[in-house]
Structures are given as C-alpha cells and as structure tokens.
Amino acid sequence: MTEKRLIPNTFGIPAHARVYAEYTSLEELRALLQTYKSERLLHIGAGSNLLFTKDFDGVVLHSRICFARALEEDAEGVNIEVGAGIVMDDLIAQVADMGLYGLENLSHIPGEVGASAVQNVGAYGVEAKDVIREVHAVAVESGEECVFSNADCRFGYRDSIFKNEWKGQYIITSVVFHLSKQPQPRLDYGNLRQALAGKEPTPMNIREAVIAIRKQKLPEPAELGSAGSFFKNPIISPEHFQTILQQEQKTEAEIPHFETADGIKIPAAWLIEQCGWKGKRQGGAQVYEKQPLVIVNTGNATAQDIITLAADITESIEKRFQITLHPEVNYI
Ligand SMILES: Cc1cc2nc3c(=O)[nH]c(=O)nc-3n(C[C@H](O)[C@H](O)[C@H](O)COP(=O)(O)OP(=O)(O)OC[C@H]3O[C@@H](n4cnc5c(N)ncnc54)[C@H](O)[C@@H]3O)c2cc1C
Known part of the structure; x- marks a missing residue:
C-alpha cells in the first residue's frame, strides 16, 4: 500500500509523509527499497518515540512482517x-x-x-x-x-x-x-x-x-498523546554529584541517585520537578502531573509547543544543576 497520508504517532502531532508504504515480506521490502532508491527514507514502528517537527518530505516505511x-x-x-x-x-x-x-x-x-x-x-x-x-x-x-x-x-x-x-x-x-x-x-x-x-x-x-x-x-496513548519519557536520565561524575549536594545543601539520602559503571545516574524526573515544571504548560504541551519526565499533548499541541517546553526545561536544569538533559524521543 502506497499513498500520501498522516504518519501514525502517539504524540498525536499531525504530520504527513509524501509516500507511506507498508510491506509484509522481505521481497516486498526489497522491491520498495529499489523503487525509492533515491528518496529520503524513514522507517517507523508504531510512532511511539517520535516527534514530527514537520511533514516528512520522503518515504515512510512500516513493517507488517508479523510472525x-x-x-x-x-x-x-x-x-x-x-x-x-x-x-x-x-x-x-x-x-x-x-x-x-x-x-x-x-x-x-x-x-x-x-x-x-x-x-x-x-x-x-x-x-x-x-x-x-x-x-x-x-x-x-x-x-x-x-x-x-x-x-x-x-x-x-x-x-x-x-x-x-x-x-x-x-x-x-x-x-x-x-x-x-x-x-x-x-x-x-x-x-x-x-x-x-x-x-x-x-x-x-x-x-x-x-x-x-x-x-x-503513565498516560495511555489512546487518551492523552505522549512519547513516554521525554528525556533520558543523566549520568554525572561523582565530583559533580558532590558539587550538587553542596549547592543544594542536601545529604545523599535526599537526592535520588543510582551508582552505575559510568557514573551517578540521577532521575531526570526529580530534576524537572525540582525546577518547578510539574504540571506546567506551553501552549498545548504540558509536563505530566503524575510523572514529570513525560510531556503530554493536552489536545491541540503543536510540535513547536513541545520543542519550546523541552528546551525551556533543559535550560533551567542546566542553569541550576549544570546538567544537560538529552531527549529520549527522536526528533524527525
Ligand atoms: C506512554 C508511553 C510509555 C512508554 N514507556 C516506555 C518505557 O517504559 N520504556 C521504554 O524504553 N520506552 C518507553 N516508551 C517509548 C516507546 O514505547 C519505545 O521507544 C518503543 O520501542 C518505540 O516503538 P515504536 O514501534 O513505536 O517505534 P517508533 O517510535 O516508530 O521508532 C523508534 C525508532 O526505531 C526506528 N525503527 C522502528 N522500526 C524499525 C525497523 N523495523 N527497522 C529499523 N528501525 C526501526 C525508527 O526509525 C526510530 O528511530 C513509551 C512510550 C509511550 C508513548
């Protein structure tokens, strides 16, 4: 099946693909790759970790290989x-x-x-x-x-x-x-x-x-648009963690953290909540009340609302904790 259509995504952001094609076998997939050899390609699944910032000027592929x-x-x-x-x-x-x-x-x-x-x-x-x-x-x-x-x-x-x-x-x-x-x-x-x-x-x-x-x-995608956790949990050095403890005048027990092989992992949700973002809105985008790591589409959010909210959150956490959050969501 090949046609221009809305690209499914759990954020519920309307974005069109110039061509949208599904396939059910390796042979069909190879034929599509041959047909669209010189096109820009994007392969998606259920679109539950994607943020479409605009229409996709190319070919979106989706697998129906189901066994x-x-x-x-x-x-x-x-x-x-x-x-x-x-x-x-x-x-x-x-x-x-x-x-x-x-x-x-x-x-x-x-x-x-x-x-x-x-x-x-x-x-x-x-x-x-x-x-x-x-x-x-x-x-x-x-x-x-x-x-x-x-x-x-x-x-x-x-x-x-x-x-x-x-x-x-x-x-x-x-x-x-x-x-x-x-x-x-x-x-x-x-x-x-x-x-x-x-x-x-x-x-x-x-x-x-x-x-x-x-x-x-967590929000149910059918009821409230989101892509799950918007940011990854950051990992910082033990020295950086000590600096934050001093700055915030807190003990180790007061800041949730997990030791990993690469350093100290801090829940991004905690950082976001500390900076006062829980429940905050930007246009139709909102930091989810029950889990601040999730940004939801309250109904009519544009991709720009989500991008701006995510950027503002990132900036305030950088300012207060000198930690840069990285999105888990794929921006397209
Ligand atoms: C409410 C909610 C809760 C969530 N909770 C979690 C959670 O607890 N843990 C977690 O890890 N994630 C979570 N997620 C994120 C999401 O569910 C996962 O990232 C999931 O794997 C995305 O699957 P998808 O099929 O929707 O892929 P998409 O979002 O469509 O694509 C994700 C990436 O995979 C690529 N891709 C997709 N299919 C293929 C393929 N066949 N070949 C090559 N590349 C491909 C895409 O190009 C894209 O880069 C949550 C999302 C939501 C909305």
Missing part, C-alpha cells in the same frame, strides 16, 4: 524469532501466557518488535538487550540480508548501533529472543515486589502487576 516461531528449545529455555511488525505487548502477553520468563517486566510499553531492538526498550530493571539473541535486518543500500549478534548491536541505555553508526542503514525484519522456562523473576525495581502482594511471581502475574503500576503513572 512468531520457536527455534531451538531445551529444558532451560527457547529461542523465538518474531517479525518486526508484531506489537511488542501482544508478544509479551502471549509468551507470559506460555509461562516463559524474560519479557514480562517490559509489559505495556507501546511499540513494535523492530523498534524494541533499535531503542533497547527498558522498564522495571529489564532491558530488551537482556533477552535479544539476534537481530535480522536488510541493508538499505544493497537489499542484502544480515544477522547481527547481541554484541554487534552495541546496546546501551535506550541505545543501540542502529541509532548511531548504522543509523538509517538497516531495516530490522525480525528479532530472536531467548526466553527462559526456569523461574527468573526480576522484582527489585520500583514497587513491583509490593504490587505482586504475595502472589506467585509467574510471568503473567508479574505482567499484570507491571501493567497496574504503569496505568497509575
């Missing part, structure tokens, strides 16, 4: 290959129902399987990279099929090689996940353990607890 099949299996676990066009949460519902561990903490994150590898989606102490074995892709330039190992993908915090060195060079067609048959519940993050309230930590019970927590804190 899931078990590959190798033993007593410990199973490798499952899943088409890039499958909705991630549909997959998680299915494998949780089969009693397989690995993806349940990522329940209810909007988006599709292909993007889960690009973004290395994460929630409640789990990242997609923890269960991704391989990523299958097609090279945009040559149409050649490629298989990448987990190490090849250079996963990082909400990051992978597909967002950096290889940006725009490969289209992910399927992802192989390794899921465990042995109990491997990960409950140490947030109030997941409490939310399970004495229930057995099966993949399905964990999934339901995650969904219940997320529904209390």
Whole structure:
C-alpha cells in the first residue's frame, strides 16, 4: 500500500509523509527499497518515540512482517524469532501466557518488535538487550540480508548501533529472543515486589502487576498523546554529584541517585520537578502531573509547543544543576 497520508504517532502531532508504504515480506521490502532508491527514507514502528517537527518530505516505511516461531528449545529455555511488525505487548502477553520468563517486566510499553531492538526498550530493571539473541535486518543500500549478534548491536541505555553508526542503514525484519522456562523473576525495581502482594511471581502475574503500576503513572496513548519519557536520565561524575549536594545543601539520602559503571545516574524526573515544571504548560504541551519526565499533548499541541517546553526545561536544569538533559524521543 502506497499513498500520501498522516504518519501514525502517539504524540498525536499531525504530520504527513509524501509516500507511506507498508510491506509484509522481505521481497516486498526489497522491491520498495529499489523503487525509492533515491528518496529520503524513514522507517517507523508504531510512532511511539517520535516527534514530527514537520511533514516528512520522503518515504515512510512500516513493517507488517508479523510472525512468531520457536527455534531451538531445551529444558532451560527457547529461542523465538518474531517479525518486526508484531506489537511488542501482544508478544509479551502471549509468551507470559506460555509461562516463559524474560519479557514480562517490559509489559505495556507501546511499540513494535523492530523498534524494541533499535531503542533497547527498558522498564522495571529489564532491558530488551537482556533477552535479544539476534537481530535480522536488510541493508538499505544493497537489499542484502544480515544477522547481527547481541554484541554487534552495541546496546546501551535506550541505545543501540542502529541509532548511531548504522543509523538509517538497516531495516530490522525480525528479532530472536531467548526466553527462559526456569523461574527468573526480576522484582527489585520500583514497587513491583509490593504490587505482586504475595502472589506467585509467574510471568503473567508479574505482567499484570507491571501493567497496574504503569496505568497509575503513565498516560495511555489512546487518551492523552505522549512519547513516554521525554528525556533520558543523566549520568554525572561523582565530583559533580558532590558539587550538587553542596549547592543544594542536601545529604545523599535526599537526592535520588543510582551508582552505575559510568557514573551517578540521577532521575531526570526529580530534576524537572525540582525546577518547578510539574504540571506546567506551553501552549498545548504540558509536563505530566503524575510523572514529570513525560510531556503530554493536552489536545491541540503543536510540535513547536513541545520543542519550546523541552528546551525551556533543559535550560533551567542546566542553569541550576549544570546538567544537560538529552531527549529520549527522536526528533524527525
Ligand atoms: C506512554 C508511553 C510509555 C512508554 N514507556 C516506555 C518505557 O517504559 N520504556 C521504554 O524504553 N520506552 C518507553 N516508551 C517509548 C516507546 O514505547 C519505545 O521507544 C518503543 O520501542 C518505540 O516503538 P515504536 O514501534 O513505536 O517505534 P517508533 O517510535 O516508530 O521508532 C523508534 C525508532 O526505531 C526506528 N525503527 C522502528 N522500526 C524499525 C525497523 N523495523 N527497522 C529499523 N528501525 C526501526 C525508527 O526509525 C526510530 O528511530 C513509551 C512510550 C509511550 C508513548
């Protein structure tokens, strides 16, 4: 299917693609790449991490490669290959129902399987990279099929090689996940353990607890436009953290922080709240009351409203904490 149309995005910002094309097989994808060889291309999933700043003067591609099949299996676990066009949460519902561990903490994150590898989606102490074995892709330039190992993908915090060195060079067609048959519940993050309230930590019970927590804190895309967390949580040096403690006249216990291999991670939501942004509006864009890391479209926001609000937040945090926030959302 090929036509000019509105590009789906959970922010609910109207933007058109000159051409919008979907495909259901590798052959169709290769044919599209051949047809639009000299065009500007953008491959999207469900548009849940995109901010369209204007119409896209080129070809938007979207995968409808939708299959899931078990590959190798033993007593410990199973490798499952899943088409890039499958909705991630549909997959998680299915494998949780089969009693397989690995993806349940990522329940209810909007988006599709292909993007889960690009973004290395994460929630409640789990990242997609923890269960991704391989990523299958097609090279945009040559149409050649490629298989990448987990190490090849250079996963990082909400990051992978597909967002950096290889940006725009490969289209992910399927992802192989390794899921465990042995109990491997990960409950140490947030109030997941409490939310399970004495229930057995099966993949399905964990999934339901995650969904219940997320529904209390995050906007539902069908009701209120957003792209989830707008900014990444910044990582600063221990010295910088000490300077902030002195400046703010606070103890370590008073500033939420997590030690990581790269430095000290501070929740961006805390920084945003400290600077008084919770609930603040800029045109139709608003800092979400229940979770200040999220910018929502209250109904009629323009991309410029969102850009201005994000820039003002960034500037005030730089001024007060000398920390530069970086967007998690992809500006297009
Ligand atoms: C309410 C809400 C809550 C959210 N919560 C979380 C959360 O808890 N954790 C989290 O990590 N994220 C979260 N997100 C962000 C978002 O769900 C993820 O980033 C998700 O992976 C985006 O998937 P998508 O299919 O919508 O991809 P899109 O937003 O359409 O695309 C994302 C990127 O992937 C690229 N891409 C998409 N498909 C392919 C493909 N097949 N091949 C190559 N490149 C491709 C795009 O070009 C783009 O660069 C949230 C978003 C919302 C709206």
